[in-house]
Amino acid sequence: MENSDVLKYALDEFFDYTLYSRMASSERNPKNRKLLSELARQEYEHYLFWSRFTGPLKLGLRDSIRVELLLAASRVLGRVFIVKYLERREEAVSEAYRRLAGDPRFSEKDRATLDKIAKDEETHEKELSSQVDEFAVRHLGSMALGMSDAMIEMAGVLAGFLGYTESPFHTGVAGLIVGVSASMSMTAASFLQAKHEAGKTPGSTALTTGLFYLSTVGLLTSPFLIGLPMLTALTLSVSLALAVLAAFTFYSSTILGGKFLREYLENVLVIAAVVVAGFVFGNIVKELIDLTLISHT
Ligand SMILES: [Fe+2]
């Protein structure tokens, strides 16, 4: 075990303690505040263990800036996301702690403490952060529903119209018209569904679904509406969809503890299948209409 490792462990624990206690002090919900304070207390205990070897520590400028940035991010992305994101990184740390717990250079008592710290990092903290009650976590399903449904709908409509018309603007307008009315029906459906599910607030659930639906529609149709050539608009729209999907999948898999890459590929495959189906269908309709026009003339 290197001295630099000990210093790194001590600093990491102190960093987490500082961040979590700052989060706790700005939290208004009493239950969440208690959970965050408990997390901070655990990290402080871990820090106390390491600081016996390093002496008391203070955060450097870089780490203090990181704390402020993460606090600001937690206001937008939620505290649960930030805590889980940081704890995910700690899996390697807890493995190292477990190895150290077998190191004969530590006293028996220290090794038992190290074992307990490793356990804290693995389970306790995950459990604590999962209990934090937050809008973003409660509405994760509604966000996913609004976004993925809009993507599938838009991909289908845009690809379908691409086979039918060669004008990017008309394709965009068609997408917007279908998207806006579909978002209304989706909002209503989400409201009715939430009314029948225990523990859900129909108003905020429906609004979240609708807003995510509408923003996705706006984002994916905008490349067509701003007058870009067809191929550029299509490429940009698909890239935007892939990027938004990646960001959202990362967000939800961090909170729910899933595997990012697997979930992302799954989502992309489903949407790609719909794009292909929509394009083929649009082409078939175009052929059929061309045929009828020809036979009528
Ligand atoms: Fe810790």
Ligand SMILES: [Fe+2]
């Ligand atoms: Fe931790």
